[in-house]
Amino acid sequence: MIKILANDGIDPIGKQLLEEAGFTVDTQTIAQDQLATALLNYDAITVRSATKVRKELIDACPNLKLIGRGGVGMDNIDVDYARSKGLAVVNTPAASSLSVAELVFSHLFTGIRFLHDSNRKMPVEGATQFNNLKKAYAKGIELRGKTLGVIGFGRIGRETATIALGLGMNVLAYDLYPFDGHIPLTFQGGIKVDIPVKSVSLAEVIAQSDFISLHTPFADKPILGAEEFAAMKKGVGIVNCSRGGTIDELALIEALDSGKVAFAGLDVFDNEPTPLSAILTHPKISLTPHIGASTNEAQERIGTELANLIIDHFTK
Incomplete structure (x- = not known):
């Protein structure tokens, strides 16, 4: 047996x-x-x-x-x-793609509407500082019409792109293996639409994206570090639901503190299961404990x- x-x-x-x-x-x-x-x-x-x-x-x-x-x-x-x-x-490889992709957008929606910080402060200050908090969180933005950069265009990256396209976003994709094809969208009633997507260079994704989502395995060094953050748009949002170590966390903190990066959503960390304290307590980071596939x-x-x-x- x-x-x-x-x-x-x-x-x-x-x-x-x-x-x-x-x-x-x-x-x-x-x-x-x-x-x-x-x-x-x-x-x-x-x-x-x-x-x-x-x-x-x-x-x-x-x-x-x-x-x-x-x-x-x-x-x-x-x-x-x-x-x-x-x-x-x-x-x-295919079983958890949708769950991970949906978590990416949980972090994106959280970031653009400051939910991560609001959920921390409302229980403490909501009764006494309601109007101040309302003002502080009144500058949210919408995802529709914005550009999502997807670094790593395997199954999860493509599922993430599918959700983005369904929301009316533009998608820039980068992968070690170039992609030139279509992403199928299926809507209620069985309506299907194929959206053409062609991968571009990593430099283009970094420079032109309003939001960036990582979907790569661990590499010898971080994919996003100080040099990459410097090349991004001011106010970019970063989400990592792939692997710890793919982002230089100290460089990310500096970019958040300077305003270069507006927010980050992290499901994975360098030092799991004991992430860096400065990451866990940062007011501009939405946090989950490596639950991408946990549905x-x-x-x-x-x-x-x-x-x-x-x-x-x-x-x-």
Whole structure:
């Protein structure tokens, strides 16, 4: 019988599918430093972003046959090394795209109407400083007609662009692999419209966008740092729902303090799970604790897709 450790959990639907296929699924979380011993009793492990599956762990568990990632990026897995040792490595790249894209716009709408700061101050000052707060938050803007720059135009980047186009925004896209095609929009009643989108240079996205959303894996250095912030429009909004480390957080704070960046929305951070205090307390930053894929619908899709990938691997 195939035994699977879902170390970062799995949606009940995914667990049910695996068990109906005759697999044993354990969902307790085992500490990283104890995994090498525990995994000797399993054929496969599934993870999200918390558990790391590095070379040392792979070498310590020659019995492992499969590593599954419930989500998109696989930065926490030594994928090439695992595959070189004969392990299957699978993930669920499409399942969470819509949820992440919707969180991007949660941060954008929050930023343009100062909701992040208003929600902090209204409970404390609303009864005594109502008119002052009303004046302070009276200079919001609209998204329609503005330009959204999307850095990283994979599945999530394209889903983000789809929402932007549906709102009447313009989209500038950058990706390492140039894109020249259409983004399909589907409206109520089954009406479908294809919008042409062609990727441009990173420099164009940085210089011409009113808002910028990051959708890239972790790189050797931040994609947005002091030089990039200096090249942006004054009053730009920045959203990062991709990976910590893709923005130089100290440079971001300087850009926020100077007014170059109007606001930022962050779902990911350099030092998770202990983000920089100056980031957490900044009045111009909207904050969420890495919940981009954490919707009921996305978790069901992730669990179902991951379970089917595992079943297919072990039964083919």
